[in-house]
Amino acid sequence: MIIKEYTIQSADGLHARPATTLVRLAKKFKSSMQIKKDDKQIELNSLLNVLGLTLKYGDSISLIIEGHDEQEAAAAVEQFFQEQLKNL
Amino acid sequence: MKGIGVSSGIAIGKAFVIKKSEHALTGILLSSDSGTFSEIAKFDQAVATSVQEVQLIISNKDLKLQEEEIAILETQIEFLSDPQIRIDVLDKIQNNHSTAHDSLILVIHKLVEMFKNMDDEYMSARSADIQDIGYRILKHLNNSFHSAAITLEKDTIIIAEDISPSDTITMDLEHVIGFATGAGSRTSHTAILAKAKGIPAVVGCGDRLSLIKNNDVIILDGKSGYVLVNPDNASLNEYIRLRTDHIRMTEALKSLMDVSAVTVDGTEISLMGNISDAEGLNNVFDNGGEGVGLFRTEILFMGRSSLPSEDEQFAFYKKVADNSNNCPVVVRTIDIGGDKEIKYLGLAKERNPFLGYRAIRISLDQPDLFIAQLKAILRASAFGNFKIMFPMISNISELRRAKELLEQAKESLRAGNIAFDENLQTGIMIEIPSAAIMADIFAKEVDFFSIGTNDLCQYTLAVDRMNEKIEHLYDPFNPGVLRLIKYTIEQAEKNNIHVGICGEMASEPLAVQLLLGMGLRELSMNAGSISEVKEIILNTDIENAKELCGRVMEMTDSDSIVKYLKEQNRAR
Numbered sequence: 334m335i336i337k338e339y340t341i342q343s344a345d346g347l348h349a350r351p352a353t354t355l356v357r358l359a360k361k362f363k364s365s366m367q368i369k370k371d372d373k374q375i376e377l378n379s380l381l382n383v384l385g386l387t388l389k390y391g392d393s394i395s396l397i398i399e400g401h402d403e404q405e406a407a408a409a410v411e412q413f414f415q416e417q418l419k420n421l
Numbered sequence: 422m423k424g425i426g427v428s429s430g431i432a433i434g435k436a437f438v439i440k441k442s443e444h445a446l447t448g449i450l451l452s453s454d455s456g457t458f459s460e461i462a463k464f465d466q467a468v469a470t471s472v473q474e475v476q477l478i479i480s481n482k483d484l485k486l487q488e489e490e491i492a493i494l495e496t497q498i499e500f501l502s503d504p505q506i507r508i509d510v511l512d513k514i515q516n517n518h519s520t521a522h523d524s525l526i527l528v529i530h531k532l533v534e535m536f537k538n539m540d541d542e543y544m545s546a547r548s549a550d551i552q553d554i555g556y557r558i559l560k561h562l563n564n565s566f567h568s569a570a571i572t573l574e575k576d577t578i579i580i581a582e583d584i585s586p587s588d589t590i591t592m593d594l595e596h597v598i599g600f601a602t603g604a605g606s607r608t609s610h611t612a613i614l615a616k617a618k619g620i621p622a623v624v625g626c627g628d629r630l631s632l633i634k635n636n637d638v639i640i641l642d643g644k645s646g647y648v649l650v651n652p653d654n655a656s657l658n659e660y661i662r663l664r665t666d667h668i669r670m671t672e673a674l675k676s677l678m679d680v681s682a683v684t685v686d687g688t689e690i691s692l693m694g695n696i697s698d699a700e701g702l703n704n705v706f707d708n709g710g711e712g713v714g715l716f717r718t719e720i721l722f723m724g725r726s727s728l729p730s731e732d733e734q735f736a737f738y739k740k741v742a743d744n745s746n747n748c749p750v751v752v753r754t755i756d757i758g759g760d761k762e763i764k765y766l767g768l769a770k771e772r773n774p775f776l777g778y779r780a781i782r783i784s785l786d787q788p789d790l791f792i793a794q795l796k797a798i799l800r801a802s803a804f805g806n807f808k809i810m811f812p813m814i815s816n817i818s819e820l821r822r823a824k825e826l827l828e829q830a831k832e833s834l835r836a837g838n839i840a841f842d843e844n845l846q847t848g849i850m851i852e853i854p855s856a857a858i859m860a861d862i863f864a865k866e867v868d869f870f871s872i873g874t875n876d877l878c879q880y881t882l883a884v885d886r887m888n889e890k891i892e893h894l895y896d897p898f899n900p901g902v903l904r905l906i907k908y909t910i911e912q913a914e915k916n917n918i919h920v921g922i923c924g925e926m927a928s929e930p931l932a933v934q935l936l937l938g939m940g941l942r943e944l945s946m947n948a949g950s951i952s953e954v955k956e957i958i959l960n961t962d963i964e965n966a967k968e969l970c971g972r973v974m975e976m977t978d979s980d981s982i983v984k985y986l987k988e989q990n991r992a993r
Binding site for chain 1: 492495496499500503535536539543547550698700720724725727729733
């Protein structure tokens with residue numbers, strides 16, 4: 334299991350467009366991926382649930398990744414939060 | 422009736438009413454397991470068909486979709502195939518024995534309500550996306566085929582309760598000259614689409630909009646938000662005239678974009694924009710602004726639970742520097758106070774937040790926080806043409822202390838061999854009357870002034886801007902306020918320092934000539950006002966402006982001042 338911590342760095346928070354990209358990215362991997370904000374924890378395969386977290390600029394989240402391809406999945410998520418999110 | 426004008430312009434045309442077919446619950450209960458299975462299969466099939474349908478729209482080259490529109494559709498596909506919706510629908514089919522049709526209506530209804538109630542305008546507007554995908558799946562569940570494409574006549578104004586994202590994308594806009602919707606906000610799809618296409622639009626008109634019938638004659642004013650139905654001839658003629666004026670004005674302003682702001686006698690005036698982030702910068706340039714007279718940094722400190730680190734701040738400021746084409750950018754250190762509750766800054770609700778613990782008072786009270794912000798701004802200054810400005814200075818000790826801390830920040834960067842602009846200028850906001858009255862003293866210790874007319878007016882007149890009962894007393898043309906502004910400008914000139922203005926008065930058409938007459942040569946405002954102000958400047962002669970200013974300064978009350986300025990404006 335890999336746990337990663339991130340702070341949302343895009344000024345608009347995690348809006349529909351980047352959230353779509355993130356959910357699609359998560360679906361590419363076999364590992365289970367969950368996102369946690371405060372005491373809410375949801376599976377990263379549902380755009381509705383991701384938007385339901387209303388992630389805003391500066392919010393801290395954790396990602397819990399578990400499965401055969403967790404290394405690759407974690408690397409992809411890392412790239413999403415550190416690079417991609419800024420351009421979406 | 423009146424709604425929210427979200428895309429300006431005047432449209433006069435015939436109504437075309439789009440009605441969403443109502444989907445009612447059937448109340449049918451499934452009696453067997455096989456019924457349950459077949460309903461689940463029907464649901465899955467309807468979802469699959471819906472996804473295909475949206476994919477076909479995306480791949481249809483004839484629609485010439487823009488990137489934004491494709492992003493909306495991709496999000497729709499994701500909503501359509503969302504596992505949570507399927508789980509909820511299946512739960513209702515299996516445990517409540519409802520049909521797929523009823524289950525879906527209930528699930529979508531609940532989700533729409535949930536999003537609508539979110540305390541975030543953007544998320545709240547997403548309820549339209551969810552309603553939209555709900556309709557799409559229902560359509561396929563009921564096997565009703567795609568409604569025949571609507572052919573719209575010339576000069577059509579679309580009237581609808583709400584226009585869904587897929588409607589807005591697939592609609593043939595060639596003949597659409599306006600939109601009016603019952604629901605919606607500034608961030609709704611209708612608003613975004615209309616603005617992007619330059620079509621006048623009014624949203625949030627309420628239930629009365631449903632009284633409009635096809636082919637009613639509609640006048641729609643996308644700026645004021647008025648929607649007139651079957652108007653009399655007098656209003657019709659009036660609006661035809663207004664429409665012509667508006668078109669002429671928009672074209673004239675557009676042609677001004679690349680023209681420099683120079684008065685009739687050849688005096689150059691700097692027109693700048695106020696921004697809160699790097700994105701605002703594009704808006705300033707798009708409107709012909711030459712730089713940034715006020716970069717507010719508060720946004721970075723709001724809506725979060727801990728202080729942004731120096732590095733995070735640096736990234737935020739550097740993004741502005743990177744996109745600034747080396748034009749001047751005046752960065753204002755934080756101006757937050759007790760009107761916003763921010764725990765990590767030690768801000769509690771105050772009874773009198775505008776006279777309380779805010780702006781430079783916080784910065785000086787929490788030097789670590791202030792130095793982190795200064796270091797971040799300084800580091801970013803290496804990548805652009807920054808100036809630093811302190812807000813809410815009320816006495817000279819505050820300025821001196823702020824400069825000491827700035828020096829400490831510089832020293833610590835030098836020690837670490839970190840680059841910054843050694844010639845960076847330092848200035849203050851003139852927004853507290855004591856600072857304006859002492860402008861002669863302050864001018865000797867800063868490189869520039871920026872007059873913040875909103876707060877200067879509120880503090881000089883002791884009027885809370887947010888209090889509706891005394892709104893009429895909030896008056897920038899009060900001679901007391903004008904004297905403070907004029908004195909500040911004169912003292913800046915005398916001491917050879919730069920002076921600008923960054924409050925709303927800079928974009929008040931009546932005030933522009935007066936301010937130029939007082940000697941102001943730099944005005945900073947919201948980007949959308951730049952062209953309008955430029956147009957006034959192009960028609961101003963500085964000698965005349967000085968004369969006008971002389972007359973105004975002799976007047977004793979703001980009613981006469983405003984009356985006189987209006988007359989002069991008309992004469993111009």
